[in-house]
Amino acid sequence: MTMTFGERMRALMGERGMSLRGLARTIHYDVGYLSKVANDRKRPSLQAAQRIDGALEAGGELVALERSGVSSGMWDGDFAFDDEINALEFAERVAASDVGNETLTRLELAIDDLATAYPSTPPGELLERVRRYLSYVVRLIDARKTLSEHRRLLVVGGWLSLLASTCHIDLRQFPAATARLRTAAQMARETEHAEIAAWCLETEAWQAVTNGDYRRALSLTQGAQTVAPRGGSAYIQATAQEARVWARLGAGPETRDALDRVAALVSPLPMPDRPEHHYRYDPAKSDAYIATTLSWLGDRAAEPYARQVIARMESTKDGSPRPRRAVSARLDLALALLASEQFDEAGQLTLMAVTSGLLVPSNYWRAREVITTIEAHRMPASVELREAFRELYAPTRSDQG
Numbered sequence: 001m002t003m004t005f006g007e008r009m010r011a012l013m014g015e016r017g018m019s020l021r022g023l024a025r026t027i028h029y030d031v032g033y034l035s036k037v038a039n040d041r042k043r044p045s046l047q048a049a050q051r052i053d054g055a056l057e058a059g060g061e062l063v064a065l066e067r068s069g070v071s072s073g074m075w076d077g078d079f080a081f082d083d084e085i086n087a088l089e090f091a092e093r094v095a096a097s098d099v100g101n102e103t104l105t106r107l108e109l110a111i112d113d114l115a116t117a118y119p120s121t122p123p124g125e126l127l128e129r130v131r132r133y134l135s136y137v138v139r140l141i142d143a144r145k146t147l148s149e150h151r152r153l154l155v156v157g158g159w160l161s162l163l164a165s166t167c168h169i170d171l172r173q174f175p176a177a178t179a180r181l182r183t184a185a186q187m188a189r190e191t192e193h194a195e196i197a198a199w200c201l202e203t204e205a206w207q208a209v210t211n212g213d214y215r216r217a218l219s220l221t222q223g224a225q226t227v228a229p230r231g232g233s234a235y236i237q238a239t240a241q242e243a244r245v246w247a248r249l250g251a252g253p254e255t256r257d258a259l260d261r262v263a264a265l266v267s268p269l270p271m272p273d274r275p276e277h278h279y280r281y282d283p284a285k286s287d288a289y290i291a292t293t294l295s296w297l298g299d300r301a302a303e304p305y306a307r308q309v310i311a312r313m314e315s316t317k318d319g320s321p322r323p324r325r326a327v328s329a330r331l332d333l334a335l336a337l338l339a340s341e342q343f344d345e346a347g348q349l350t351l352m353a354v355t356s357g358l359l360v361p362s363n364y365w366r367a368r369e370v371i372t373t374i375e376a377h378r379m380p381a382s383v384e385l386r387e388a389f390r391e392l393y394a395p396t397r398s399d400q401g
Contacts, residue, residue: 131164197228
């Protein structure tokens with residue numbers, strides 16, 4: 001009589017001296033799932049059968065049993081599979097899942113928590129949290145699940161890879177950032193998720209801005225707007241990023257046109273329940289972007305605008321204070337003050353930003369730009385500023401300052 005999959009699996013485990021937990025560690029499967037398979041309470045997926053077969057050196061025997069559907073529960077090797085039974089089996093396998101809605105819902109909520117933590121969490125610390133979730137998602141990829149659950153899991157993987165890439169950019173770990181972005185873009189293609197695809201392009205554009213490659217950044221922001229759902233957060237963010245790039249290129253009319261488009265898109269937006277969510281645009285985020293853009297453009301309105309943003313980011317008007325955004329706003333104000341030769345205050349603000357412990361490496365170049373200008377004017381504060389910047393920059397030293 002032909003042995004069932006579970007019977008042969010248990011026999012092989014005994015022959016190899018391998019416990020269920022040892023097998024689970026070897027093939028990176030859940031021990032509970034393997035227990036059900038070994039006792040013929042759950043039919044393994046083809047991929048699971050292949051991994052078990054390989055680990056137990058079964059030479060394809062277990063894979064053949066999985067393909068034949070031999071099980072003590074409802075499959076019999078001598079049973080004639082007519083069309084009706086085939087249809088029933090197919091429906092059952094499509095509905096079968098070792099993942100479940102609750103697990104996926106928790107993962108989706110975790111993404112919101114991680115994206116909301118982004119503005120207030122050191123990028124290295126947040127990256128470790130994202131990595132742990134990604135490792136869990138990778139394990140779930142091999143589990144049996146419905147087509148709908150598979151798509152949801154890929155979307156989760158896309159968002160997590162995108163956020164990991166952003167953390168790598170903040171840490172100036174560009175090769176890792178590029179690899180993560182490619183993975184996120186692949187997940188976006190697999191699931192036809194236009195929002196993730198657009199965020200991938202926008203994130204790549206930000207990386208190009210931090211490297212001073214403004215023409216490439218411009219092309220990427222415009223590409224993101226083409227891909228993104230119109231009016232969505234990725235679309236607005238890409239438009240705002242386009243305005244900043246035009247400002248770096250010194251193109252006043254184009255900068256103001258982009259800012260006008262952002263204003264029209266943001267004006268109907270309500271303040272969200274979680275305004276710090278990195279992938280959801282909100283009015284406060286728009287104010288911060290305008291302050292940066294005007295400062296880079298050298299517009300006279302930059303100074304009062306940046307002061308307004310600092311006050312807003314340090315207040316509880318729109319929720320909790322946002323100290324990391326306030327640090328960036330201080331650099332915006334410092335740059336605006338340089339244009340009117342207010343070097344002392346510009347130096348004080350930059351020193352506050354540099355010594356705050358909240359300035360991420362991807363923004364070091366902004367501080368360096370202010371410090372270089374203050375040094376060029378031989379201001380007394382320049383020595384203290386340069387020393388503080390060197391102390392900040394030394395541990396990462398991933399490019400030259």
